[in-house]
Amino acid sequence: xxxxxxxxxxxxxxxxxxxxxxxxxxxxxxxxxxxxxxxxxxxxxxxxxxxxxxxxxxxxxxxxxxxxxxxxxxxxxxxxxxxxxxxxxxxxxxxxxxxxxxxxxxxxxxxxxxxxxxxxxxxxxxxxxxxxxxxxxxxxxxxxxxxxxxxxxxxxxxxxxxxxxxxxxxxxxxxxxxxxxxxxxxxxxxxxxxxxxxxxxxxxxxxxxxxxxxxxxxxxxxxxxxxxxxxxxxxxxxxxxxxxxxxxxxxxxxxxxxxxxxxxxxxxxxxxxxxxxxxxxxxxxxxxxxxxxxxxxxxxxxxxxxxxxxxxxxxxxxxxxxxxxxxxxxxxxxxxxxxxxxxxxxxxxxxxxxxxxxxxxxxxxxxxxxxxxxxxxxxxxxxxxxxxxxxxxxxxxxxxxxxxxxxxxxxxxxxxxxxxxxxxxxxxxxxxxxxxxxxxxxxxxxxxxxxxxxxxxxxxxxxxxxxxxxxxxxxxxxxxxxxxxxxxxxxxxxxxxxxxxxxxxxxxxxxxxxxxxxxxxxxxxxxxxxxxxxxxxxxxxxxxxxxxxxxxxxxxxxxxxxxxxxxxxxxxxxxxxxxxxxxxxxxxxxxxxxxxxxxxxxxxxxxxxxxxxxxxxxxxxxxxxxxxxxxxxxxxxxxxxxxxxxxxxxxxxxxxxxxxxxxxxxxxxxxxxxxxxxxxxxxxxxxxxxxxxxxxxxxxxxxxxxxxxxxxxxxxxxxxxxxxxxxxxxxxxxxxxxxxxxxxxxxxxxxxxxxxxxxxxxxxxxxxxxxxxxxxxxxxxxxxxxxxxxxxxxxxxxxxxxxxxxxxxxxxxxxxxxxxxxxxxxxxxxxxxxxxxxxxxxxxxxxxxxxxxxxxxxxxxxxxxxxxxxxxxxxxxxxxxxxxxxx
RNA sequence: AGGCACGUAGCUCAGGGGGAGAGCGCUACCCUGACACGGUAGAAGUCGUGAGUUCAAAUCUCACCGUGCCUACCA
Numbered sequence: 001x002x003x004x005x006x007x008x009x010x011x012x013x014x015x016x017x018x019x020x021x022x023x024x025x026x027x028x029x030x031x032x033x034x035x036x037x038x039x040x041x042x043x044x045x046x047x048x049x050x051x052x053x054x055x056x057x058x059x060x061x062x063x064x065x066x067x068x069x070x071x072x073x074x075x076x077x078x079x080x081x082x083x084x085x086x087x088x089x090x091x092x093x094x095x096x097x098x099x100x101x102x103x104x105x106x107x108x109x110x111x112x113x114x115x116x117x118x119x120x121x122x123x124x125x126x127x128x129x130x131x132x133x134x135x136x137x138x139x140x141x142x143x144x145x146x147x148x149x150x151x152x153x154x155x156x157x158x159x160x161x162x163x164x165x166x167x168x169x170x171x172x173x174x175x176x177x178x179x180x181x182x183x184x185x186x187x188x189x190x191x192x193x194x195x196x197x198x199x200x201x202x203x204x205x206x207x208x209x210x211x212x213x214x215x216x217x218x219x220x221x222x223x224x225x226x227x228x229x230x231x232x233x234x235x236x237x238x239x240x241x242x243x244x245x246x247x248x249x250x251x252x253x254x255x256x257x258x259x260x261x262x263x264x265x266x267x268x269x270x271x272x273x274x275x276x277x278x279x280x281x282x283x284x285x286x287x288x289x290x291x292x293x294x295x296x297x298x299x300x301x302x303x304x305x306x307x308x309x310x311x312x313x314x315x316x317x318x319x320x321x322x323x324x325x326x327x328x329x330x331x332x333x334x335x336x337x338x339x340x341x342x343x344x345x346x347x348x349x350x351x352x353x354x355x356x357x358x359x360x361x362x363x364x365x366x367x368x369x370x371x372x373x374x375x376x377x378x379x380x381x382x383x384x385x386x387x388x389x390x391x392x393x394x395x396x397x398x399x400x401x402x403x404x405x406x407x408x409x410x411x412x413x414x415x416x417x418x419x420x421x422x423x424x425x426x427x428x429x430x431x432x433x434x435x436x437x438x439x440x441x442x443x444x445x446x447x448x449x450x451x452x453x454x455x456x457x458x459x460x461x462x463x464x465x466x467x468x469x470x471x472x473x474x475x476x477x478x479x480x481x482x483x484x485x486x487x488x489x490x491x492x493x494x495x496x497x498x499x500x501x502x503x504x505x506x507x508x509x510x511x512x513x514x515x516x517x518x519x520x521x522x523x524x525x526x527x528x529x530x531x532x533x534x535x536x537x538x539x540x541x542x543x544x545x546x547x548x549x550x551x552x553x554x555x556x557x558x559x560x561x562x563x564x565x566x567x568x569x570x571x572x573x574x575x576x577x578x579x580x581x582x583x584x585x586x587x588x589x590x591x592x593x594x595x596x597x598x599x600x601x602x603x604x605x606x607x608x609x610x611x612x613x614x615x616x617x618x619x620x621x622x623x624x625x626x627x628x629x630x631x632x633x634x635x636x637x638x639x640x641x642x643x644x645x646x647x648x649x650x651x652x653x654x655x656x657x658x659x660x661x662x663x664x665x666x667x668x669x670x671x672x673x674x675x676x677x678x679x680x681x682x683x684x685x686x687x688x689x690x691x692x693x694x695x696x697x698x699x700x701x702x703x704x705x706x707x708x709x710x711x712x713x714x715x716x717x718x719x720x721x722x723x724x725x726x727x728x729x730x731x732x733x734x735x736x737x738x739x740x741x742x743x744x745x746x747x748x749x750x751x752x753x754x755x756x757x758x759x760x761x762x763x764x765x766x767x768x769x770x771x772x773x774x775x776x777x778x779x780x781x782x783x784x785x786x787x788x789x790x791x792x793x794x795x796x797x798x799x800x801x802x803x804x805x806x807x808x809x810x811x812x813x814x815x816x817x818x819x820x821x822x823x824x825x826x827x828x829x830x831x832x833x834x835x836x837x838x839x840x841x842x843x844x845x846x847x848x849x850x851x852x853x854x855x856x857x858x859x860x861x862x863x864x865x866x867x868x869x870x871x872x873x874x875x876x877x878x879x880x881x882x883x884x885x886x887x
Numbered sequence: 888a889g890g891c892a893c894g895u896a897g898c899u900c901a902g903g904g905g906g907a908g909a910g911c912g913c914u915a916c917c918c919u920g921a922c923a924c925g926g927u928a929g930a931a932g933u934c935g936u937g938a939g940u941u942c943a944a945a946u947c948u949c950a951c952c953g954u955g956c957c958u959a960c961c962a
Contacts, residue, residue, distance in 0.1 A: 399958085647926090742928065
């Protein structure tokens, strides 16, 4: 007996550390660059180097790990490519903050020293999130870990930039972009978050040159009026048909500006007069283009007013707003102020209010790339799961606008463009040029801007595999099998990877995209630090163990639904881990060897039954995982292990295991027990890698890591485990009988220790045969003194009755029966049956149903009706008897 | 403004045209030689509201109410 090998309760911490080290040491996560096995690959959504593991990461990586571990068990050559993202703005912010604490800023250091400081920071803290992923059990091929700023990936970035530039898909120009004054950089449209805000709408009168009348405009940002270069009205607006002047005076600046007519102006808004500020509003910018208006930039890149702002120059933009309002009031041109709710854009990194700003930036013309990315999904080259996201993907791709890729920060891939000081020629090239290709000049200055981080992440599926070199890794693993991600980065990342992958690799980056839900708190709120509702995955791991946590995430991961994280649920699954542990503990008390072959001759009904059920769960789990139904797989396994294996099988075979059924049955049961536990461990391993590995090593006959095991249905002996419906229905009969007797015991308050005498009456030969053959199972599990089976109405005088299909059960209660209680119990049962019977009867009385419903449905309902009726009548007979005795 | 999802037991959620399910919680009994992180039994839902399609609707359609999210606009 080796029962001492397992402790009474499962203690995760030591086990987790031990096996993770073992897996790493044994290189069990390593992919083969070249292998005859089928390839399966996933690239990790690279977390930010500055990041700490949150629930989103935990879910995302747990799902990927389940897939990877599952595919390994299926014999695939699996590559899970790990790495991190340099997160330009976020990381720069973090390092700047650290510098600020030392009283320094980046400008004092200079660009080069600052970059060094960021690298140093990365050395020190950058592996935090990687270590946290390891605690989750993530089986990434860590030897291949990549970073978007690595030399290899940087080369890919330069290559892509140069090619897109040469193809005319990257250009530089002056356009309105979103500007964050705090991060001091341009932001892409996607990087702006809008939030509802209670502001004001200011009505300002721009008088005619003679200071009379004029046009009233409305604005939420009065300070921008300093940069107005026109007032626009709708050409169809009747209010302005009789204008005598075609100019107005811009108040405070005393500038004469034109009145222009443009159909863009919404006549129903405000007064129908629109102030035009081309440098600070995207729509105004477009109007200005159409009407060839000048642009006056009054808000500077630092958030202060520029010299163009006249006497307001140098003022902070918000202070200026108040000052302008006061000044307008003083001039008597402020008509009114209304309360006005509107949404304002904020920087997604630092939450500062962003300003549309005219600026010279680099852009990607994404339309041509997007078209191919749409086609690829339409043609099914990439499948988005669940399908619901496909529409969102199309919608966004169809309305896509050019992408600003330049950022005015230091940390990132510096744009590989140089300007010749002598002739202003722009040279874009992989390596720094020494002379100007046009004039031969030697004074070349590199563009100071860096690229958007997402520009490099867009290349992730192939840059991590060595592109632009033609590597073996790419040949084996590109396109990747699936991308697992949250919908929040569907556009930021997935769409852009699609575009770049197709353009540069000539093939989609992944064949499937599995989009999972967002993890929210128990009330459905998005977790955020500011709300203080963040649940730290590492705390959960500390308290409940990684396996319980992972299983919870899988069980919660129903498609198309957000996940509301509940600690209670994790606790529940911790109990499940412990249940498995104890089932194994019990099994290992009896198992001293492995069993290659199941002894068919001595199998009991429970043995055959559990093998049949095992066969079902093997197939349904595989099916669920193949279609990304993680929650289905998890609940199948949960129910099988707890409610079939533990509750029924283990209890049923105890007598055999304790040698009460002879050596033959004992050995047969041991064989089944070994097989079932063995397969349970393998099936559960993707979800609960640690506890399964721990038990695996205690199970006799296993060699090496469970990671090297074969999925049950792929094994040579898989044929031994077959589904047998006959066996299942026989076992169901026994289970129903036992439950019926237990119900009587419970309801009648009969002590569990009292062994009962039971008479079973059945006129159905097959039923009585089954009961007779397997009566030991019933006697054992229902705690009986005796069980008599007959086809006559032989029964004890004082008894309680239960009914199953094909048989009536009489539990002798000689001397202890409480007639009133038994009547009550029977009446309750009869009531239940009557209710069900009523529903069924309605159907059968409905001629339309009998005529139109499919024959098998009608047949089913008739059968059910007969069954219910039989049961009810039997109970009724016994109730009558009881009442007779009682009176 | 447009779009998408969701409203099922006290709580958290599965299910998805023909017998209402799970976990937690609750009630009663039980420390039965794996497990009290356990066992056995039990109570509990007009499946948001209203209409329609159908022989049959929790399930499909529409409207409404409520919740959440996404996209766009916002002078």
